[in-house]
Every structure is written in C-alpha cells, then in structure tokens.
Amino acid sequence: MDTQEAYKELGLDPSASDAQLKATWRRLVAAWHPDRNAEAGAGRRMQIINKAYQHIRQLRDGHGNGADEAGDHRTEAAESPTADAGEAAEAQAPGNTHVRKVSLTLEETILGCTRTLRGHYRYTCNACVGKGQRVLAKACGTCHGSGAVHKTALFGWLWNSEECAECGGDGRLRAPCDVCDGSGELAVAYRRRVRFPAGLREGHVLSVPALRHGEIEIGLELQVEIEPHLFFTLDDDGVLRCEMPVNGYAWMAGRWVEVPTPNGVQQLRLNRDALVYRLRGQGFPSAVRGPRGDYHVKVVPVFPAQEDPGQEALLDQLIAMSTSMAEADHSQPLGQWQHRMKRWNSSKKEQARDH
Numbered sequence: 001m002d003t004q005e006a007y008k009e010l011g012l013d014p015s016a017s018d019a020q021l022k023a024t025w026r027r028l029v030a031a032w033h034p035d036r037n038a039e040a041g042a043g044r045r046m047q048i049i050n051k052a053y054q055h056i057r058q059l060r061d062g063h064g065n066g067a068d069e070a071g072d073h074r075t076e077a078a079e080s081p082t083a084d085a086g087e088a089a090e091a092q093a094p095g096n097t098h099v100r101k102v103s104l105t106l107e108e109t110i111l112g113c114t115r116t117l118r119g120h121y122r123y124t125c126n127a128c129v130g131k132g133q134r135v136l137a138k139a140c141g142t143c144h145g146s147g148a149v150h151k152t153a154l155f156g157w158l159w160n161s162e163e164c165a166e167c168g169g170d171g172r173l174r175a176p177c178d179v180c181d182g183s184g185e186l187a188v189a190y191r192r193r194v195r196f197p198a199g200l201r202e203g204h205v206l207s208v209p210a211l212r213h214g215e216i217e218i219g220l221e222l223q224v225e226i227e228p229h230l231f232f233t234l235d236d237d238g239v240l241r242c243e244m245p246v247n248g249y250a251w252m253a254g255r256w257v258e259v260p261t262p263n264g265v266q267q268l269r270l271n272r273d274a275l276v277y278r279l280r281g282q283g284f285p286s287a288v289r290g291p292r293g294d295y296h297v298k299v300v301p302v303f304p305a306q307e308d309p310g311q312e313a314l315l316d317q318l319i320a321m322s323t324s325m326a327e328a329d330h331s332q333p334l335g336q337w338q339h340r341m342k343r344w345n346s347s348k349k350e351q352a353r354d355h
C-alpha cells in the first residue's frame with residue numbers, strides 16, 4: 001500500500017490533521033469491526049483500514065509532517081528507534097492485531113478449552129513503509145537524474161517532455177527493498193496457546209493480548225464459530241437439547257438407557273409418563289464463565305414398524321395377562337371399567353327381554 005492509497009482508503013486528504021486522522025480511523029474501525037459488522041469481508045476490511053492508518057502514522061511519526069516521499073526518512077526510521085514508545089505502541093497496536101475465526105465444538109464451548117493456534121500475520125515492511133523499494137543516492141538510469149524523459153514525435157522535430165515513470169520524477173535510482181524482497185510486506189508465523197472460557201457463543205469475539213513474535217508484537221482477535229454437533233443443539237434461549245429415539249417397550253417398561261451429555265455418556269431411567277427429561281446443571285453456561293443451565297433430552301419412543309409374529313404372540317400374551325389381572329381388581333380403573341361395562345350390558349339385555 002502506498003501513501004496515496006492509504007489516504008484514499010481512509011477517505012482523507014494528505015493535509016488532514018493528526019486529530020482528524022485518528023478520529024477517522026476510530027470511526028472506520030468501529031464501523032468495520034467484525035464484532036459489529038456481519039458483512040463477509042468486514043475482518044479483511046478492518047485489516048486494510050488498520051494498515052492504511054499504520055502506514056500514515058509511521059510516515060508522520062518518522063518525519064513530524066505529512067511529507068510522503070519514502071526515500072529520505074526511511075533510513076532515519078530504520079536507524080533510530082521510535083522515541084515515544086507509548087505513542088508508537090498506540091499507532092502499531094491496531095495494525096498488529098490478527099483478526100481470525102476459531103472453530104470450537106459445542107463441548108469445548110460448554111466446558112471451556114485450551115487451544116494452540118498457529119497462523120501467519122502479514123504486515124507492512126517498516127524499512128520501505130510498504131513501497132517495496134529503496135531510493136538510492138544515485139541518479140535514475142532512465143532519466144539520468146532529470147526526472148523527465150523526452151518524447152520524440154513524428155520527424156523528430158517536436159519535443160515533448162514527461163515525468164520519468166521509472167523514478168516518479170524525482171530523478172533518483174531505486175532498488176528493491178532488501179528487507180521485504182520488494183514486496184512491501186513481511187510475514188511472521190506465530191503459535192499461541194489460548195484459553196477459551198466456558199460459555200462462548202457463536203460470534204463472540206475474544207481479544208488476546210499482544211505478544212512478541214519475530215520482530216513485532218501480535219495481538220489476536222478471535223471470532224468464535226461453533227461447529228454443528230452430532231447430538232446437541234443449542235437454542236437461541238441458551239437451552240441445550242438432544243432428541244433421541246428409544247425402544248418404545250423399554251420406555252413403557254421404565255428401563256435405563258444411555259444418553260450423550262457434554263461430559264460423556266450417562267444413564268437415564270425412562271418413565272412412560274415423560275418424553276422430555278431435564279438434566280439439571282448439565283447444559284450450556286448461562287453466561288461466559290457462568291453456571292451451567294439445564295440439558296433437555298427428548299425421547300422418541302419407537303415401536304416396531306412391521307408386525308413380527310413372534311412379537312405379536314408375546315404382546316397378545318402380555319395383554320391377556322394384564323387384562324385378567326386388571327379385571328380381578330375392581331379398585332383399578334380398568335377393573336372398574338370392565339365391571340361397569342358388564343353391568344350396563346346386562347341391564348340392556350334385560351330391557352330388551354322386557355319389551
């Protein structure tokens with residue numbers, strides 16, 4: 001990025017004051033911060049804005065004014081460390097924040113986790129302030145130091161002069177920057193162990209303080225993404241849910257089944273009067289680092305879809321046995337019912353006989 005581009009990116013004129021520069025940068029960062037801006041390229045855009053700001057700050061801090069020819073002050077910047085460390089830190093910090101996404105599993109967000117993050121951070125080469133070239137004290141080979149080249153028109157008697165494209169008109173020789181090999185950018189690989197607290201939700205942004213990697217300090221801005229889970233879903237209201245099929249007969253019989261929970265497999269006793277089971281304190285944290293909410297397991301009793309002679313025979317046996325037992329006990333609803341049915345039926349028959 002060159003100076004002109006940097007000012008253009010911020011929508012500023014090079015004559016803008018330091019205060020205007022800072023205010024504009026703050027406004028743009030607020031608008032493009034991925035925390036507040038859902039647009040796909042927001043993170044990348046913020047990096048560009050930070051880069052532009054960093055570029056201009058470096059120019060101004062190195063020179064004390066808005067002069068934008070890289071050649072003269074570049075050597076100064078390389079040789080003398082920045083005087084005011086606090087100010088430099090303020091100018092550098094926004095540019096050295098790597099904004100990236102981190103994908104966590106639901107279990108990791110529920111229980112908290114530690115992850116090792118590896119990445120590459122690209123930043124503007126300080127030696128050439130991103131121009132990719134150095135200006136030498138020698139004359140430009142194309143224009144021989146005049147900064148202008150002559151253009152020959154037809155027949156050679158009309159002479160025109162235009163700015164030398166090679167040196168941009170200042171007449172000085174340029175060489176590729178040897179620090180960045182002419183790219184204007186440097187990259188540093190980093191590796192950080194980051195602790196993620198429990199209770200992070202999709203879209204949460206985590207700031208990790210800057211640490212030195214290579215020759216710069218890099219802070220991380222991590223945007224949390226939650227991977228879809230095989231069993232668990234997290235509702236917007238923060239309730240963790242799971243829906244699982246269970247054997248219908250096991251459900252009727254109140255048997256134990258194994259259910260998945262964020263902490264592992266757990267035994268759950270089915271109850272034929274219940275389809276939803278609330279496991280207290282086993283759900284998603286109510287807030288970051290907060291206590292865990294409830295986990296709701298919904299069971300879907302499944303009965304055989306096809307009639308199986310063996311199972312039918314067993315069911316007939318079961319029905320016959322339970323009916324005779326129920327009928328014997330008139331205090332039970334089924335026994336009472338059968339008793340009433342018999343009485344009602346026989347009174348009908350008597351009425352029919354009387355008429």
Ligand SMILES: [Zn+2]
Nearest residue numbers: 140143164167
């Ligand atoms: Zn030239």
Ligand SMILES: [Zn+2]
Nearest residue numbers: 125128177180
């Ligand atoms: Zn360079």
